[in-house]
Structure formats: C-alpha cells, structure tokens
Amino acid sequence: MALQQVLVVDDEESLRWVLAKALGRHGLQVDLADCAAAALDRLQHKTYDLALLDIKMPDRSGLELLDDIRQQWPQLPVIIMTAESSMKNAIEAMKRGAYDYITKPFDLDMLEALLLKAQELVRTRHEVERLQSAVKEQQRSERTLIGTSQPMQEVYKLLGRVAASDITVLITGESGTGKELVARAVHQNSNRLGQPFVALNCAAIPRELLESELFGFEKGAFTGAAERKIGKFEQASGGTIFLDEIGDMPLELQAKLLRVLQEREISRMGGNRAIPIDVRIVAATNQDLQQRVATREFREDLFYRLNVVPIQLPPLRQRPEDIPLLVDFFIQRANQEFHTHIHGCSAAALQGLQNFTWPGNVRELENTVQRACLLSQNQVLQLSDFPVLRDQSDPVEDDGLETLIANKLRSALLQKEIEEINDLYTMVLEQMERPLLRIVLEKTRGNQLRAAEVLGINRNTLRKKIRLLGLEAGRNDGVTTEPT
C-alpha cells in the first residue's frame, strides 16, 4: 500500500493552496485544515497516511497538536513545517515524535525528497504489518486438518477446487467438526495468503455489539463512542473474514450483510461514507440454515448468497477410521506443549475411542486425549485413562455390551431433533426387545425353553412376546418356534 491520503494543516491560505497543488501532482489526495481543531475533526473521520503541520496556528500550536496525534494516532507520520528562524521548534518537534521537519520557505524539491522518504516509511510499515500478520497466520495454520477417511477426502477435494477463487463458502457441520480449521485452510490455499484472516463468532457477541464489531463506528456514533473504531470487515481488508455461527446473526444484520455481499462496500455506524471492501467471506454454522429459512429466522436471499459453495463436514462418528491418526496427532501435540512422554494408546483404548460417538466431535476427542496425557501414569494410554469411555462400560462387566448399546443409541438420538421424539422410553425398550429375542432365539435354534432360560424370563412371557412382536416361525426372520 502506498502513500495516498495527506492532511495539510496551515493557517496560511496561500501555503495550503501551493501544497495542495504540489502534492496533488504526485497523485496524492490532499485534505486541508486551517487550524488544530479542524485538523482533529478531519483525523477523526478519515485515515491519513501522512500529516503536514504548521507550528504556528491561531487556536493551538502545532506542537500541541503533534502531542494529540502521537497519542491518538501513533502510527501517523507527521512532518512539521517551521520558520527557518526557529530551529528550537524543529528540535522540539523531533523530540516529541515528529517524523521529520521542513523549514519555511521551502522549495518544492525539498518537499519532494521528504515525500519520497515518507512514502518509503509508509510502505515499510505496511509491509511489516503484513508480515506480522502472515507470521501469526502461519503459526495458527500449524493446526492442520488431520484425517484420511473418504468423507474427509471429499472435503479436501472441494476445498482444493474452491480455495483459489474468491467464491463465498458456507461450511456446515456439528460443533467441533473443524469448521474454523477448514475456513483457515480456504484462506491459506487462496491468493489472499499473507493478508489478514479475521474470525468473528456471531453467537459469542451480544446482539447489540455485533453490528459495530462487523462494521466499526465513527466517533460519536452513539453514547460511549469516544473514538472511531474500525470493524472486522475493514480489518480483514485484502484477506478473508470468517463469520462463524452465522445462523445466529439477527435478521436486521442479515439485511446489512446481504448488502455488503451485493455492493462490496460497508459504512461505519454513524458514518455517511461508503467504504469499498475487498474481502472474501467464509461463513459457518452448525444449524440447519434451510430449516431456519423455512421458519423465517434466516433470510432466504442471504442463504443463497452464502451457500454458493457448501462444504459439509462429517461428524467424527461417521469417520472412526480417522480416530487413530487424530489420537496420535493430539498425543504428539500434548507431548510438545506439556512436555509429557506418552508413547501411544493401547489397542483396547483405541477401540473404545473408535466406538464412542463423540457428540462434541474432534474438539471433544482433542480435550479427552489431552487430559489423558496430562493425568495418566502410563506411557501407553489405557482404557482406564479415558473416564468418558469407562463411565459407559462400568455397570456391565467388562464385555462392553452397554457401551455398544449406548453408543448406538447416542448416535441414533443425536441425529434427531428433540422435538421429533415422543414416548422415548417405551420406544427404545421395544426396539431393543425385538432384536434381543430374535438373536437369542437364533442362538438357541428356536428352542423357547432354552431361550427363556438365557433371557431369564418366564417361558409363557417369552411366548407372548414372540407373538406380540411378530417373531413366530414362517415370518422369514430365521426364527422357529418349537411345537407346543
């Protein structure tokens, strides 16, 4: 980014005119102020790359104004213009943090040389900022996506196809499935890498603050707006903005976001200027947005604008084959972060982890493994190091039957909305009873006497149940009943 916006502050009209002309010839945009108060007003409403200040002004001295600028806009380079006779002022200005000074009357060559220097400074500063954010981004990006299962490979393929373009992406998936990681991967594989990646969780910020977080505000936009604030969209300039939990965005703001997507410009709250933005939008949600559209909680037009390319992240329970890799990765990371010395995970523990349904998905697995690494007395993690698995299998002797049933039940129920479920207790018992009787009858080759013994129920009760559940012989379910 180059030097573009310059503020000239001088009470002498002829000098302002000369400077405006000279700077304008260098392609710079120049705003003029004739006193310190007017200068402060301009500074509050616009971002400048350079300010030229006269020292003698009617309301306050340029040195006082310089102090204010250093405090409020410490990044803004200031060049002081002072009469040749007053070197003392020039020294004082440099002490107070002016970038340079120029003595009046000055010729335009001198001014030009100074501008070139300032140009260089602004370029270097922008470069430093860009590199700093690239380094931070790189550090965060070490959080790579792990997983080689088929569903994850589909995700990678899609990611590869869309990353390079500026297409808007909507990432969906349950909480903890890695939506933010995927959003970062979209950014890192785009030509916006090295530019900012700015994330905002729409559900974590109170509704009344969300608008100002996104769009920023001008000083005085509302009570308490003591300073101008730059919003996330402007912070993400040139890069990517990640809007997490987009389904929680209030309807009024959805309308504003739609306008941003259409017009590619924003305006700060309390401001009347449209600011063009060059930002890629990646959104994510763990809600069913189409359902929210149906109930009019989410705008349909915004949904279609965001959903240009949907990426659906599979829950962890649908890709248990990724669990060994993830566990290994989280163990290595824990060893690095906490200086633990865990060598791996026992086969039984790994099996337990793969059987579990992980309602909190990869995040829950990550926390579970991390905790096990920190607390375990073993070098190889055992089933007992994972209380979440133990809790499920404790009541039944170690055959894991209850774990198995609980896991199946959990995954079946997690896929349903709670409103869809009625009479759960009876339903679950009935659904378990039929396969249970069928299996026992199969194993006893249809011998009801033996089956009743195995089940620990009365033979007549079993017979009644067989009838009620339609398990009689001839129903083509492999069950035969002995003649009575």
Ligand SMILES: Nc1ncnc2c1ncn2[C@@H]1O[C@H](COP(=O)(O)OP(=O)(O)OP(=O)(O)O)[C@@H](O)[C@H]1O
């Ligand atoms: N495939 C993966 N490989 C490695 N780590 C992962 C993977 N998926 C998720 N994680 C880790 O799990 C945690 C949660 O991931 P992330 O925040 O991206 O999930 P999310 O879907 O955005 O969650 P939420 O909806 O709750 O915001 C992070 O610490 C992340 O590093």
